[in-house]
Amino acid sequence: xxxxxxxxxxxxxxxxxxxxxxxxxxxxxxxxxxxxxxxxxxxxxxxxxxxxxxxxxxxxxxxxxxxxxxxxxxxxxxxxxxxxxxxxxxxxxxxxxxxxxxxxxxxxxxxxxxxxxxxxxxxxxxxxxxxxxxxxxxxxxxxxxxxxxxxxxxxxxxxxxxxxxxxxxxxxxxxxxxxxxxxxxxxxxxxxxxxxxxxxxxxxxxxxxxxxxxxxxxxxxxxxxxxxxxxxxxxxxxxxxxxxxxxxxxxxxxxxxxxxxxxxxxxxxxxxxxxxxxxxxxxxxxxxxxxxxxxxxxxxxxxxxxxxxxxxxxxxxxxxxxxxxxxxxxxxxxxxxxxxxxxxxxxxxxxx
Numbered sequence: 001x002x003x004x005x006x007x008x009x010x011x012x013x014x015x016x017x018x019x020x021x022x023x024x025x026x027x028x029x030x031x032x033x034x035x036x037x038x039x040x041x042x043x044x045x046x047x048x049x050x051x052x053x054x055x056x057x058x059x060x061x062x063x064x065x066x067x068x069x070x071x072x073x074x075x076x077x078x079x080x081x082x083x084x085x086x087x088x089x090x091x092x093x094x095x096x097x098x099x100x101x102x103x104x105x106x107x108x109x110x111x112x113x114x115x116x117x118x119x120x121x122x123x124x125x126x127x128x129x130x131x132x133x134x135x136x137x138x139x140x141x142x143x144x145x146x147x148x149x150x151x152x153x154x155x156x157x158x159x160x161x162x163x164x165x166x167x168x169x170x171x172x173x174x175x176x177x178x179x180x181x182x183x184x185x186x187x188x189x190x191x192x193x194x195x196x197x198x199x200x201x202x203x204x205x206x207x208x209x210x211x212x213x214x215x216x217x218x219x220x221x222x223x224x225x226x227x228x229x230x231x232x233x234x235x236x237x238x239x240x241x242x243x244x245x246x247x248x249x250x251x252x253x254x255x256x257x258x259x260x261x262x263x264x265x266x267x268x269x270x271x272x273x274x275x276x277x278x279x280x281x282x283x284x285x286x287x288x289x290x291x292x293x294x295x296x297x298x299x300x301x302x303x304x305x306x307x308x309x310x311x312x313x314x315x316x317x318x319x320x321x322x323x324x325x326x327x328x329x330x331x332x333x334x335x336x337x338x339x340x341x342x343x344x345x346x347x348x349x350x351x352x
Contacts, residue, residue, distance in 0.1 A: 023349065027054055030345045034058035040224045040231060040333045041069045045252035046346060047259060047327040055252060061221035061333065063231060073221050074206055074249045075331040076240070078309030080318050081209075081248040084194060085175050086124050086276060086293030087268075088182045091197055094268055097185045100124060104177065107184050110155050118164045120181070123174035124292045125280035129160030130173045137238055144212075144241035147190070150176035168280060168288040172245040175293075179244025190243050191215065201267060202257050207250040209243045217249045221333040223313010234335055237312035246311055252329045255318060259327050262320070277305055299344065300351060308340055315339045319347070326350055 027046070034041035041059015045052065057069030092098050098107075100121040105112045115130065122128040133150045150173055161169060179190040186193050191209035199207045208215050223235040241247065250258075265273040276292040289297040294305050299321065306319035315337040319328045328343045 024054060026349055027346060028056070030342060031058045037066065038063075040221075042333075042342070043069050043071055043073050043075065043221075043252045043329075043331045044342075044346075045071055045256055045327075045329040047256060048350065049325045050263065052256060055256075059333075061219075063222075063224065063233075069221060069333070070219070071252045072206070073219050073331075074217050074251045074254075075221050075316060075333060076210070076223065076246070076309075076311060076314045077248045077250055077316055077331075078246040078311035078314055079172075080307050080309040080316055081244070081246045082175050083276070083293035083307055083318075084198060084248055085178050085182075085244045087198065088190075088193060089120065089124065089178055090268060090272060090275065090292065092182065092185050094272055098181075104128075104181070107181055108151070108177070110151075114158050115154075115160065115164075118160070120178075122164045123171070123178055125168065125288075125290055126171050126174065127165050127168050127280060127282060128171055128174050129162045129164050129167070129169065130154060130171050130177070131157050131159075131161060132171065133173045133176065133242075134239060139238070141238055144236070145239055146241050147176045147179045147244050150242060151180055163283070165283045167282060168290060172239075172242070175245035176242050177244070182244075194248070198267065202261055204250065204254040204257050207248065207254045209247050210249050211243070211247075212241065219251065220249065221331075223311075223333050223335060225313065225335045226337075231334070234313045240312060246309065252331060255329050256327075259320075259329075299347060302351070306340075306343075310336065310339075317343045319343045321347060321350075324350055 031042055035058060039059050043057045046054040055071040057071060057073060059069050061067045061069045061073045093100055102120050104118045105116050118128045133153045136153045182190050182193050191211055194209050206218050210217050224231040225234040276294055278291055279287045279296055280290050281287050295307055298304050302321050302323055304321055309316040313335050315332040317330050317339040328346050330339045330342045332339050
């Protein structure tokens with residue numbers, strides 16, 4: 001009897017190992033195009049049921065030095081940054097420093113001439129109507145914009161795109177203002193607030209809101225564009241130094257620590273944390289698929305929490321399917337690649 005049980009357990013173990021190997025091969029096949037020593041690439045991490053079941057890098061973080069990508073390689077997150085910016089606002093609200101229903105002009109009186117009906121919640125959910133600062137950037141400039149420059153641009157305007165709250169329209173300008181709001185309320189720099197209040201407590205030791213000349217990015221990947229003549233270095237743009245809408249660098253490994261916080265909040269009471277996943281509602285009572293720094297449109301009828309991040313040289317996604325207890329992170333150091341497509345291909349392995 002013991003012998004039969006022994007062989008049964010061995011068979012189950014071998015079957016499990018075989019299935020795991022097959023899954024790894026299926027995931028790796030999705031990224032076959034990056035299996036080269038000559039191209040930029042991708043860092044991938046997958047968590048299911050709280051267990052990191054796959055983490056691997058493909059391609060190069062630095063084409064000149066031929067440094068391979070690993071799960072510890074840091075990428076510019078671009079708009080995935082927005083969930084950290086929004087979370088910072090909720091931390092301040094939890095500490096009684098502000099309310100998301102406050103008018104933004106309470107903290108930025110210089111915007112009173114046209115933004116007196118904009119509240120913080122509008123900005124969090126992209127219903128503020130604040131004009132897109134990128135439309136006012138002089139492409140001939142050589143000095144990068146910073147968050148404070150976004151405020152200067154907005155002060156010079158005299159209207160919003162629409163009545164605040166009436167419409168959902170994505171706004172990078174708003175998230176730059178939220179970063180400045182964090183600074184004005186906390187009396188800390190935005191980068192230091194993130195480090196002190198989020199990254200350090202969660203042991204995200206290599207994550208940073210990067211400021212040239214002030215901070216460094218360890219294990220850094222550089223961004224590239226894929227052109228007819230090959231890969232071209234395109235790591236920064238005029239707007240890459242704006243922190244609130246996209247300036248954080250992090251790795252798949254550090255984002256898994258952030259993922260643990262999302263699954264089991266420690267920095268905010270759970271009922272306050274869950275606000276980030278509540279769909280927005282406009283003044284007509286119509287719902288839209290955005291919370292506080294998170295996109296909320298479903299995938300194949302499954303609830304989905306995610307955000308993409310695309311900028312000069314980088315294309316990323318951080319995606320969660322709660323009903324499958326599945327998290328997928330895809331970080332690519334090539335401009336305009338569809339990271340979402342890759343994440344959905346991975347998700348299909350667990351859905352179909």
